[in-house]
Amino acid sequence: xxxxxxxxxxxxxxxxxxxxxxxxxxxxxxxxxxxxxxxxxxxxxxxxxxxxxxxxxxxxxxxxxxxxxxxxx
Numbered sequence: 001x002x003x004x005x006x007x008x009x010x011x012x013x014x015x016x017x018x019x020x021x022x023x024x025x026x027x028x029x030x031x032x033x034x035x036x037x038x039x040x041x042x043x044x045x046x047x048x049x050x051x052x053x054x055x056x057x058x059x060x061x062x063x064x065x066x067x068x069x070x071x072x073x
Contacts (some may be wrong), residue, residue, distance in 0.1 A: 004054035016058060018051045028055040 005010045006019045016025040023045045038052050 002054045002058050004051055005058045017046055018055065021045075021047065021051075022049055023051075023060050028052055029059045032056070032072040 003061050004019050005016050005025060008012055011017055011022060012024055017023055018025070018028070027045065028047065028051070031044070032038070032052070035038055036044070038049060041047065041052055042049065
């Protein structure tokens with residue numbers, strides 16, 4: 001597990017958050033995907049550039065672990 005990401009059932013029902021905050025990884029990734037700049041995410045959610053990188057790495061690892069099955073066409 002990434003040292004900047006924590007999963008604790010007592011924080012946001014066990015969803016991954018930035019350590020020491022209550023900011024979910026999904027909020028950071030979603031903000032970036034929605035067009036926010038990294039600087040805007042830092043300012044809006046009080047996280048660092050390293051936290052943003054950790055969130056993206058965490059998300060990338062999840063996608064890499066997923067198995068995708070094409071639907072029959």
